[in-house]
Amino acid sequence: MSTSTAGYTINTATSTTSFIDSIGVATHLASYGPTYILSELSYLGIWNVRDGIPSADALSTYVAAAEAGVHFVLLESNAFYPSTAGQVNATADVLRADALEIAVPGSIIALEGSNEYTTNTYYLNGISSHGNLSWGAADDAALQAAMRADPLMAGVSLIAASECSTTAIPSFGTFADASNVHVYGGIGQQLQDGINAWVAAAQASNPGKPVYITETGISSSGFNTSTWGGGVADAYTQGIIDTNALLDGYKAGAAITFLYELMDEPGASNVQEQHFGLFNADGTPKPAAVDISNLTHILQDNGPALTSPGTLAYNITGLPSTASSMLLEKSSGAFDIVLWNGNATLYNGTSVVTPPTSEVTISLPSAVSSIKIFDPIKGTTAIQTVSNVSSITVGLSADPIIIEIEQSSTTPPAPPAAPQALSDPNIVNGYVNAVHNTAQQAITGIAQAGAIVTVYDNSFALGSTAADANGAWSFVLGALSDGSHQMTAVASNASGQMSAASAALNFIVDTIAPVPGIVNVVPTGSNSVTISGISTTDSSVSVYDNGKLIGTASSTNGSWSLTTKLSGSATHTLTETATDAAGNTGSALGVTLYSNQSKQTLTGGAGSDVLIGGSGDKLTGGAGSDVFVFNKGFGTEVITDFAPSTATTQGDHIVFSRAMVADFAQLLADARQVGSDVIITVDKADSVTLSHVALSNLHASDFSFI
Structure with a gap:
């Protein structure tokens, strides 16, 4: 032909x-x-x-x-x-x-x-x-x-x-x-x-x-x-x-x-x-x-001396201007197209420079029996082998590339059928979470009996495995990086003929647990409050009062809220957990302390806590970077350990209702130094005392207004 x-x-x-x-x-x-x-x-x-x-x-x-x-x-x-x-x-x-x-x-x-x-x-x-x-x-x-x-x-x-x-x-x-x-x-x-x-x-x-x-x-x-x-x-x-x-x-x-x-x-x-x-x-x-x-x-050519090298018809596209190519031949009839980036910048005099990777395509008039790709900087084993193809694309950067082409006078056998039924039991709702992303994680499928199946992740070859006598195969993926993955498989037979790629198995690896947090607790009626907070989008948030579940909410665009009743004690210790779409569960970095009665003492712990008090309350954040929230009509309160942020440390934070304090400028107008304390007087009924704090140490970044 x-x-x-x-x-x-x-x-x-x-x-x-x-x-x-x-x-x-x-x-x-x-x-x-x-x-x-x-x-x-x-x-x-x-x-x-x-x-x-x-x-x-x-x-x-x-x-x-x-x-x-x-x-x-x-x-x-x-x-x-x-x-x-x-x-x-x-x-x-x-x-x-x-x-x-x-x-x-x-x-x-x-x-x-x-x-x-x-x-x-x-x-x-x-x-x-x-x-x-x-x-x-x-x-x-x-x-x-x-x-x-x-x-x-x-x-x-x-x-x-x-x-x-x-x-x-x-x-x-x-x-x-x-x-x-x-x-x-x-x-x-x-x-x-x-x-x-x-x-x-x-x-x-x-x-x-x-x-x-x-x-x-x-x-x-x-x-x-x-x-x-x-x-x-x-x-x-x-x-x-x-x-x-x-x-x-x-x-x-x-x-x-x-x-x-x-x-x-x-x-x-x-x-x-x-x-x-x-x-x-x-x-x-x-x-x-x-x-x-x-x-x-x-x-190296171990055959007889090649006295009359031949010709090969091909086109090269995508070769950068800094690169060169030449054609060599072995006595076996195999051709070697050599590509090298001999004029690219590999170093600038002080450090190594990696040239951009150029996608270089070798196109032939018809399919050849075998093409092997070698990178002599990496070794003597082919880094890629394909069969019965008429073109090949390689990435050319710093390393020279050798493309060895073997032509066959016989028609190669038909390639095997594409693998089917790719699956991974660790995928749940399109995700693999931290629990399932293990070293034992594997992908399975069906291929032609005895075929060699090569598994690709986002077009990158991960490795190969053999299908058994029934065509079943399994390949260990191991723990994967977070992000989107597209798994495909290609089968090859004993003649080196390759199938088309399988249908893709798409999923997302997400091993990062959400970190929910309460932003505010606002009373809405008799023992009724609206609790609002943040969490990963599409996560499910559960809120607990002193360890007892009091409600759940779904996070939309990173925010959530729920209305529930708080009864019993005068102070409430609220905690929350969140489970994201992948099934990862995380907890808040601290607790939220809320008082719906006056003259209470709220004391945080070692975490980053949120304290929302009532009139006459004494608030102590404890260790960690704490947040103190003052809603409309908060009364007269004292923070015993407020620590402003510095250039090197993250301190505590105060949140005011805009209905009471519009911005930092108004806050400074309402604040005065009294001895070793700062007193912020919003009106006759509402003031906050910051014990042992210098007014000059307060910054706009220490406050928010909602």
Whole structure:
């Protein structure tokens, strides 16, 4: 069956092997020995190494590495000039390289001219390299002459000397076989812009010549530790930036991109230089080593060499302007679309910055048998697998994403039916309350017998379980977060085909108990009162007098009221409970003390109490932030322990009927300091004494008027 590719971009792949072959790392073999280095290179899956030309005493280490499969770019040592002006001995360097080539033929990729000669100081024919951009061509010419005079170097390339100019790549004419650039970013930068710019500059200065990035990377010495203006990051961000740099280098056309460097250097000249390593100085992997190891293992091709990568028709939508993509192929025919956010801001020089997540969609002309999503920063296991689909949407933020597409020549089996009858016995009236929201909470349903059922909460996969021979399945949800939840389930069969999503099971988790409170008690007749208060909307409130239920009410828009009779004692201790729609029950933070007779003593406790007294009453709130309510015609009352609020503590509160005191301004007009007390005289019959309170300490926030 043919599929039209009209409307889709035909993308040409390169092999995953060619990408892995394009990455390398700078090492110091002479310092650490082959066993240490080889274990780390094997962990990374990298076998291209940049190091100095070996001295006689280090040769055995290089030979051991080469015999294990390491290929070298060897850097000119500059070890032969005397302290005064002398000549770089290119011939001696080539002879030392010969020893390695003789021991392991084909192990040398290239020799490289002097390192960063414009900032370092080397001498050739008595001329210093420092600040001298043209010096590199002379150095390349000397090294070329020595290599051409040596038959063992016939198959070895010459990479130009590297310089640290910020303006141009010099033309080396016919002296070198390849250009050489070092790329480091500034504060807050990744490396993509620099890689693209310097590779393009090298290609323009030396057309038709390959370009080697012999150093790039970022130090993990931590924010604010830069000693020469280059970017520095934490270890986690270093891993992402170094991984992106390898992808950027390959896409830009670099022959090999060498990360600087394999291991941290405790003895380096400054803290920034000490922490470029992918591994710590003790050999333990930093996040950068883990990330790159994951990348190479995901893309590793164990099949025969892929000599003619193919094409794949697809469109990409939603890719942010800061991101890039490329297409790779394995010998199995699987394609890997790699997405990375190489120009996004991951740090600002002082802290980590998380780029916004972009929803990127890959659309194909027809369904494919399998699509797997990998995040090498998270591991080597697919974070998502789908089957028999023609498109996939992924979230792209800081981490690179690999989308592996496998096409099948056979028609996949029909997907299983969608799961049915999702239920959770802990849901009551659409809610799961605090009692039912337990670690054992589970969802059940029916699916095709033997199917793998994946449960989703608001489109986020929670996990999977298997349906039994009858199709019944159960999945433990555990305690869920408060809020709305939409549970769906998708079944997959042994072929990986996936069903449509089930009908949704919607519910709200509410584990927060309501906190009811009485606002006022107003007499309405013989022993009859109207009690009003607050509570969670749609909760049911029960009010008790000295422990005896005297009425219930429903809270509407957060308020409730009821009319009942209070009989018996002169003072009443009112308490209340409330049960919300989810079934959570809560109690008030304190009690309400009410007196319907004069000259009573009302004394609160440790909670936040409400005291509503009659004429001649003495009111003591006790501990907690208490509220004193004075209705119309309250008489003459005394508060013995009123505590105004301060800048750091919440004090007590007084509520007046507006029929008696309109606002705080009127209250101040009615108040006066009498000795150590404040007396608020509303009229001849009504006054409140605040014992041991200074008038100057009262604030508008201490009062309400209803």
